[in-house]
Amino acid sequence: xxxxxxxxxxxxxxxxxxxxxxxxxxxxxxxxxxxxxxxxxxxxxxxxxxxxxxxxxxxxxxxxxxxxxxxxxxxxxxxxxxxxxxxxxxxxxxxxxxxxxxxxxxxxxxxxxxxxxxxxxxxxxxxxxxxxxxxxxxxxxxxxxxxxxxxxxxxxxxxxxxxxxxxxxxxxxxxxxxxxxxxxxxxxxxxxxxxxxxxxxxxxxxxxxxxxxxxxxxxxxxxxxxxxxxxxxxxxxxxxxxxxxxxxxxxxxxxxxxxxxxxxxxxxxxxxxxxxxxxxxxxxxxxxxxxxxxxxxxxxxxxxxxxxxxxxxxxxxx
Amino acid sequence: xxxxxxxxxxxxxxxxxxxxxxxxxxxxxxxxxxxxxxxxxxxxxxxxxxxxxxxxxxxxxxxxxxxxxxxxxxxxxxxxxxxxxxxxxxxxxxxxxxxxxxxxxxxxxxxxxxxxxxxxxxxxxxxxxxxxxxxxxxxxxxxxxxxxxxxxxxxxxxxxxxxxxxxxxxxxxxxxxxxx
Numbered sequence: 198x199x200x201x202x203x204x205x206x207x208x209x210x211x212x213x214x215x216x217x218x219x220x221x222x223x224x225x226x227x228x229x230x231x232x233x234x235x236x237x238x239x240x241x242x243x244x245x246x247x248x249x250x251x252x253x254x255x256x257x258x259x260x261x262x263x264x265x266x267x268x269x270x271x272x273x274x275x276x277x278x279x280x281x282x283x284x285x286x287x288x289x290x291x292x293x294x295x296x297x298x299x300x301x302x303x304x305x306x307x308x309x310x311x312x313x314x315x316x317x318x319x320x321x322x323x324x325x326x327x328x329x330x331x332x333x334x335x336x337x338x339x340x341x342x343x344x345x346x347x348x349x350x351x352x353x354x355x356x357x358x359x360x361x362x363x364x365x366x367x368x369x370x371x372x373x374x375x376x377x378x379x380x381x382x383x384x385x386x387x388x389x390x391x392x393x394x395x396x397x398x399x400x401x402x403x404x405x406x407x408x409x410x411x412x413x414x415x416x417x418x419x420x421x422x423x424x425x426x427x428x429x430x431x432x433x434x435x436x437x438x439x440x441x442x443x444x445x446x447x448x449x450x451x452x453x454x455x456x457x458x459x460x461x462x463x464x465x466x467x468x469x470x471x472x473x474x475x476x477x478x479x480x481x482x483x484x485x486x487x488x489x490x491x492x493x494x495x496x497x498x499x500x501x502x503x504x505x506x507x508x509x510x511x512x513x514x515x
Numbered sequence: 516x517x518x519x520x521x522x523x524x525x526x527x528x529x530x531x532x533x534x535x536x537x538x539x540x541x542x543x544x545x546x547x548x549x550x551x552x553x554x555x556x557x558x559x560x561x562x563x564x565x566x567x568x569x570x571x572x573x574x575x576x577x578x579x580x581x582x583x584x585x586x587x588x589x590x591x592x593x594x595x596x597x598x599x600x601x602x603x604x605x606x607x608x609x610x611x612x613x614x615x616x617x618x619x620x621x622x623x624x625x626x627x628x629x630x631x632x633x634x635x636x637x638x639x640x641x642x643x644x645x646x647x648x649x650x651x652x653x654x655x656x657x658x659x660x661x662x663x664x665x666x667x668x669x670x671x672x673x674x675x676x677x678x679x680x681x682x683x684x685x686x687x688x689x690x691x692x693x694x695x
Binding site: 231232233237477478479 | 529530532537539543
């Protein structure tokens with residue numbers, strides 16, 4: 198029995214909240230980068246500059262929406278939608294609080310992994326459809342990156358799944374009532390977070406859109422709201438990465454005194470801030486370094502982690 | 516293995532160092548509200564000054580125009596029949612869209628007429644508004660040199676008079692007082 202009004206409300210809150218937050222993150226990131234570089238960042242429009250995203254949005258909507266004549270038009274147009282749609286689809290399985298989830302799938306983890314893999318296609322075909330060498334190089338790097346992170350992303354969160362004994366994200370959170378999975382699964386957390394950074398194309402793994410060498414990478418040819426969609430998609434995946442890290446390793450909504458939603462939001466913002474701090478600090482890796490690191494270091498560690506976790510779970514079960 | 520540890524530690528230490536910046540005061544000067552201090556010798560907008568008697572200092576010698584590396588100064592000399600046939604600029608035009616604020620005109624000026632002042636807020640919406648005519652340039656003041664009057668400064672010794680003995684002429688300047 199599904200309570201339709203409850204589901205509709207949840208969808209509205211998650212959709213509206215997610216998109217608003219993604220828009221606001223553009224401003225939050227610029228302000229935080231400013232703070233860490235001893236300057237102010239955008240602080241003119243509205244209190245503390247918080248309407249900056251609105252101004253950016255007006256600008257980006259009124260800009261010329263140009264499709265290069267040499268591009269593959271149909272694919273070129275459809276690509277930005279894929280980023281946003283896949284990112285928003287993943288939010289369907291994110292449990293924000295008890296009974297506060299759009300679709301409590303019993304294969305939630307798999308759904309999330311599938312959607313994040315689909316999001317990679319937008320980068321690949323976006324760069325291909327642009328028919329521009331820089332965009333193409335960005336796509337090539339995205340593929341190389343995909344091959345290295347996608348494997349250990351799944352492997353490193355399997356530890357948490359094993360400990361909880363369920364693929365359902367709500368069950369995983371519920372299993373962390375007494376101990377967060379970051380303690381027994383520290384290696385898994387590191388691997389997952391790293392893979393998440395690569396998946397969201399964030400520093401230090403932002404090679405597909407390396408401004409310094411590839412103009413803007415796979416979205417070099419995009420302008421106007423199509424570029425805006427890529428941007429929103431990137432911030433949505435940042436939020437998603439933070440939310441999933443909190444759910445899988447940091448006890449989701451669990452915490453003393455405060456209501457579950459607040460705990461979830463607090464933890465999530467902590468991780469968003471950490472991701473921005475990483476961007477403010479670390480340089481970009483070369484992509485062969487990411488490949489080497491992914492295949493030769495993180496992947497074996499994730500496998501060993503999985504093996505040991507499986508052993509412990511079996512031993513406990515007797 | 517050691518190398519890997521150093522590498523990992525450096526990454527974390529870097530994060531911590533950047534995080535500590537959260538509590539540092541931003542170095543930004545919030546310009547329209549906070550004004551930066553500009554030294555009196557700042558080379559900004561160009562003005563034409565007057566001597567202490569309120570007359571134009573410029574004698575239209577064209578030296579500023581000749582010294583200007585970007586040729587942004589244009590003027591036309593004329594004689595003033597009302598003031599001992601003294602030369603003055605009929606028009607004086609500076610194209611500030613070309614000016615590079617190098618101060619060569621000020622250095623070249625023999626009468627301290629043309630001066631650069633600490634004002635840099637010259638933005639315009641139309642490019643032609645950056646061409647300043649004489650009435651835009653001329654100010655009602657002496658600029659940086661309050662007592663300087665070109666016509667009263669001691670000239671050269673002639674057959675009839677010594678340095679500084681002529682009518683309305685000041686006594687010679689001690690050159691050692693001309694240090695910058």
